[in-house]
Amino acid sequence: MEAALKSAYTATDHAPKLVARPWFFTRPVAKTGIVSWLTTVDHKKIGLLYGIFSLFFFLVGGFEALLIRVQLAVPNNTFLTHQAYNEMFTMHATTMIFLAVMPLSAAFFNYLMPLQIGARDVAFPRLNGFAFWVFLAGAIILNVGWFTKAGAPDVGWFGYAPLTSNQFSTHFKGDVSTDLWVMGLQILGVSSVIGSLNFIVTIINMRAPGLTMMRLPVFTWMTLFTAFLIILSFPAITIALVELMMDRSFGTGFFEVSKGGLPILWQHLFWIFGHPEVYILILPAMGIVSEILPTFSRKPLFGYPIVVFSGAVIGFLGFGVWSHHMFTTGLGTMATAAFSLATMAIAVPTGVKIFNWIGTLWGGQIHTRTPMMFALGFIWMFMMGGFSGVMHSAAPADAQQQDSYFVVAHFHYVLIGGSIFALLAGVHYYFPLVFGRMVSEFWGKLSFWVIFVGFNVTFFPMHFLGLNGMPRRTAVYDGNMGWNTGNLIASIGAFILGIGIFIYFVVIVYTYAKGKKIKRDPWDARTLEWSVPTVPPPEHNFHVTPTVHARDAFWYEKTNAKEIAEESALHAKDEESHGGIHMPSQSWFPILTACGMLFGGLCFAHHFFLGAIIGGVVTFLGVIGWAFEGPGGYHLHLDKDGNAKPDHGDSH
Amino acid sequence: MSAHAGTIDHHHDHTTTTGIPNKKLFMWAFLASDCMFFAALISTHVIYRLHPTPDSPDVTKIFSIELTSFSTFILLMSSLLMALAVGASQKGKVEATRKMILGTIFFGLIFLGCQVYEFTHFVHLGLTLSSSMFGATFYTLTGTHGVHVAIGVVWLVLTYIRTFKPANAGKAWVVRAVVQFTAFAVATVAMMVVMLAVTHAGAENGYDLSALVHGIEHSAAASIVLAVSCAVLVGLSRSSWAVDFGEANAIDVEGMGLYWHFVDIVWIIIFTVVYLLEYL
Numbered sequence: 001m002e003a004a005l006k007s008a009y010t011a012t013d014h015a016p017k018l019v020a021r022p023w024f025f026t027r028p029v030a031k032t033g034i035v036s037w038l039t040t041v042d043h044k045k046i047g048l049l050y051g052i053f054s055l056f057f058f059l060v061g062g063f064e065a066l067l068i069r070v071q072l073a074v075p076n077n078t079f080l081t082h083q084a085y086n087e088m089f090t091m092h093a094t095t096m097i098f099l100a101v102m103p104l105s106a107a108f109f110n111y112l113m114p115l116q117i118g119a120r121d122v123a124f125p126r127l128n129g130f131a132f133w134v135f136l137a138g139a140i141i142l143n144v145g146w147f148t149k150a151g152a153p154d155v156g157w158f159g160y161a162p163l164t165s166n167q168f169s170t171h172f173k174g175d176v177s178t179d180l181w182v183m184g185l186q187i188l189g190v191s192s193v194i195g196s197l198n199f200i201v202t203i204i205n206m207r208a209p210g211l212t213m214m215r216l217p218v219f220t221w222m223t224l225f226t227a228f229l230i231i232l233s234f235p236a237i238t239i240a241l242v243e244l245m246m247d248r249s250f251g252t253g254f255f256e257v258s259k260g261g262l263p264i265l266w267q268h269l270f271w272i273f274g275h276p277e278v279y280i281l282i283l284p285a286m287g288i289v290s291e292i293l294p295t296f297s298r299k300p301l302f303g304y305p306i307v308v309f310s311g312a313v314i315g316f317l318g319f320g321v322w323s324h325h326m327f328t329t330g331l332g333t334m335a336t337a338a339f340s341l342a343t344m345a346i347a348v349p350t351g352v353k354i355f356n357w358i359g360t361l362w363g364g365q366i367h368t369r370t371p372m373m374f375a376l377g378f379i380w381m382f383m384m385g386g387f388s389g390v391m392h393s394a395a396p397a398d399a400q401q402q403d404s405y406f407v408v409a410h411f412h413y414v415l416i417g418g419s420i421f422a423l424l425a426g427v428h429y430y431f432p433l434v435f436g437r438m439v440s441e442f443w444g445k446l447s448f449w450v451i452f453v454g455f456n457v458t459f460f461p462m463h464f465l466g467l468n469g470m471p472r473r474t475a476v477y478d479g480n481m482g483w484n485t486g487n488l489i490a491s492i493g494a495f496i497l498g499i500g501i502f503i504y505f506v507v508i509v510y511t512y513a514k515g516k517k518i519k520r521d522p523w524d525a526r527t528l529e530w531s532v533p534t535v536p537p538p539e540h541n542f543h544v545t546p547t548v549h550a551r552d553a554f555w556y557e558k559t560n561a562k563e564i565a566e567e568s569a570l571h572a573k574d575e576e577s578h579g580g581i582h583m584p585s586q587s588w589f590p591i592l593t594a595c596g597m598l599f600g601g602l603c604f605a606h607h608f609f610l611g612a613i614i615g616g617v618v619t620f621l622g623v624i625g626w627a628f629e630g631p632g633g634y635h636l637h638l639d640k641d642g643n644a645k646p647d648h649g650d651s652h
Numbered sequence: 653m654s655a656h657a658g659t660i661d662h663h664h665d666h667t668t669t670t671g672i673p674n675k676k677l678f679m680w681a682f683l684a685s686d687c688m689f690f691a692a693l694i695s696t697h698v699i700y701r702l703h704p705t706p707d708s709p710d711v712t713k714i715f716s717i718e719l720t721s722f723s724t725f726i727l728l729m730s731s732l733l734m735a736l737a738v739g740a741s742q743k744g745k746v747e748a749t750r751k752m753i754l755g756t757i758f759f760g761l762i763f764l765g766c767q768v769y770e771f772t773h774f775v776h777l778g779l780t781l782s783s784s785m786f787g788a789t790f791y792t793l794t795g796t797h798g799v800h801v802a803i804g805v806v807w808l809v810l811t812y813i814r815t816f817k818p819a820n821a822g823k824a825w826v827v828r829a830v831v832q833f834t835a836f837a838v839a840t841v842a843m844m845v846v847m848l849a850v851t852h853a854g855a856e857n858g859y860d861l862s863a864l865v866h867g868i869e870h871s872a873a874a875s876i877v878l879a880v881s882c883a884v885l886v887g888l889s890r891s892s893w894a895v896d897f898g899e900a901n902a903i904d905v906e907g908m909g910l911y912w913h914f915v916d917i918v919w920i921i922i923f924t925v926v927y928l929l930e931y932l
């Protein structure tokens with residue numbers, strides 16, 4: 001019976017011999033070197049690429065922030081021109097949101113989610129690679145302005161009409177900074193939507209046996225919600241940007257007042273995207289924290305179903321609160337009241353999560369390792385941001401705080417104190433998994449404390465500056481406004497924060513090269529990603545596809561080792577009789593297609609339409625080649641020591 | 653793959669957790685995203701119809717509701733052919749799948765042709781992208797839908813060509829595929845030119861047989877190109893070898909079908925909101 005099965009699955013039509021194919025359909029097989037990275041379909045490598053580039057852009061965005069704080073350190077400063085200041089705050093926000101926090105979250109999605117669900121890769125591996133290369137194309141287009149006469153985009157990350165109209169952003173012929181901003185965001189949107197579609201299919205369809213939805217690790221749940229938020233909210237900004245592009249390039253008047261356009265329409269479309277975006281930035285962070293807290297409290301997450309359900313409610317309500325960004329535009333009493341209420345309502349599931357995290361800590365054996373410090377910092381700082389946030393839901397109060405530094409303080413508490421703290425916690429927590437080395441506790445904790453102090457010294461005074469009337473996005477202020485001390489403190493704090501981040505990165509780089517090597521599962525963790533046979537994980541992730549028996553699957557595995565070992569042996573035999581471990585083949589077409597988009601996007605933004613068409617043709621050819629190349633795939637066979645031998649068939 | 657014996661369950665994929673094929677789930681999720689895409693566009697149009705600018709044209713004088721109703725009918729009927737193509741592919745009938753895909757392509761092209769005619773006609777009447785807010789929202793919305801149909805047609809053409817890929821991977825077929833695709837592209841453009849010439853002649857002297865003859869006379873070169881490219885297509889429409897395409901590819905045709913039906917449904921909404929409501 002077994003022999004028959006084996007021959008049925010390894011017969012020639014299932015794993016055919018390698019047949020000569022045209023050179024452009026030959027699959028690259030390099031596992032190391034530059035080609036392996038350019039053609040990779042491995043979710044772990046793609047996650048690393050996302051991580052490296054997002055951390056780079058995080059440093060770029062941080063540098064821009066420091067320049068802003070230097071300019072504001074003293075009144076009537078002339079360190080930056082007004083034009084340069086506009087470019088700084090525009091690019092600081094755009095970079096931090098689209099090129100740092102979102103891709104860093106994507107790095108965690110890519111690296112961890114398939115491991116957490118016991119999969120060997122995502123549902124569409126080549127598409128996953130494509131999402132990364134498209135992200136890089138968008139990032140380049142957004143930043144290319146720094147190196148040209150046109151300069152970087154300077155319309156604010158919100159790009160409110162009419163700032164974006166030709167009239168206000170074409171200082172000379174060839175000033176395409178706003179067009180670069182439009183095109184860059186458009187292409188980044190493509191990347192996010194494609195990546196998210198892939199994650200949705202992967203989480204719903206590629207779970208290991210026994211892994212029911214209500215056993216999914218919370219981080220995977222948050223990945224799923226974030227992915228849904230992305231695919232449903234990005235179309236709104238895509239259309240807004242398309243309409244803006246039509247205005248700028250083809251003479252329409254969607255947002256041109258002189259042609260009857262309604263600038264408020266831009267605000268609505270932008271915030272229908274923009275508010276879910278806020279949750280796109282925070283939900284992954286909540287997921288990471290929900291993994292770290294149980295591990296270092298030595299008990300399961302408190303109220304798992306409620307944490308998951310709160311995430312769903314936040315995602316759902318997140319689509320119904322966008323107009324609280326627009327209270328001062330005069331929406332009318334009814335709309336203002338409705339959006340006020342919805343905004344107050346969304347604070348409830350968020351608060352529920354905070355209580356669940358506290359419940360997780362309560363009565364636990366708390367181990368204050370570095371990731372835990374960041375996670376605890378997250379709870380406290382995010383809560384502070386939430387308090388100032390819920391103040392905005394009262395429209396009269398919001399009218400006072402609108403466009404002031406109070407708002408700046410609020411969203412930095414949720415974005416740095418929230419998202420960034422959790423992501424930095426995640427980097428420390430998963431560093432041993434990804435690189436097999438552990439960051440030193442002393443240096444890790446030192447960086448935490450410097451970051452924590454610097455962050456609060458920078459942003460806490462901004463609450464008072466804002467309530468004392470200091471407006472956002474202004475390059476200079478007079479010395480007699482009473483804002484001098486607060487600004488000086490904030491600027492000093494920014495440099496402390498900068499030093500903290502510097503220490504953090506130096507420690508990470510040092511650890512990568514010379515850090516202490518560790519064995520697998522150094523934290524005694526609970527979820528499936530830690531059950532990989534080695535750290536860093538082998539390319540095929542698991543020697544045997546795990547079977548999940550409980551919510552904290554790896555914990556169950558550790559406490560029922562005998563049962564799992566027997567089960568694994570059985571499954572290993574089963575898988576080998578099905579032809580071995582199935583792996584996806586690498587491909588050149590994702591990066592080729594993305595290059596077409598990069599070239600076409602750059603040309604279009606410069607109104608060089610022939611080049612745009614050429615870029616489009618390259619993209620089209622890339623897609624066709626991709627389709628006709630086929631999904632490919634090969635098999636791995638493991639020997640007794642778990643060493644994998646590839647067996648390249650041709651097509652399936 | 654077609655060498656696999658036995659029947660394939662097209663509604664359940666045992667390798668996925670839910671039993672839904674990955675490609676199908678992907679397409680559904682994408683269509684959810686696309687819904688929001690069109691929702692934003694249609695909202696923009698409706699908002700500017702509710703806040704019309706002073707330069708708004710008298711829309712009902714510009715529209716040709718008969719023509720648009722006709723093209724709407726054609727597009728809806730193309731969905732029937734698409735459904736038949738999916739059905740044929742699920743039964744492993746390659747020849748029938750090809751015919752139904754060709755029919756869908758043809759109907760899709762008629763719809764696109766009507767839109768090209770409509771756009772040129774409207775521009776002729778003075779409605780352009782920048783002439784008024786109505787022009788801006790109208791062209792952007794219907795144009796985006798047209799791009800969706802065009803992408804669908806290209807996808808159908810590529811799938812059609814894919815059905816000729818030989819089962820023997822060593823056999824050269826790439827040149828054949830390129831020729832086939834080029835013939836489709838050339839035939840499409842030539843057809844649009846001839847059609848515009850015919851309708852132009854009809855508009856001048858009344859729509860009768862002589863208009864057809866005059867139109868073809870006026871676009872003699874395009875007509876010859878159209879005839880030649882169609883002949884090439886007919887010549888390449890058969891395969892004497894065993895093909896790689898089979899029942900296992902039904903999911904690809906089904907995904908394409910979901911996309912095509914969705915684009916049709918969106919058109920029903922656009923036709924109602926943009927065209928019919930103007931006559932209330």
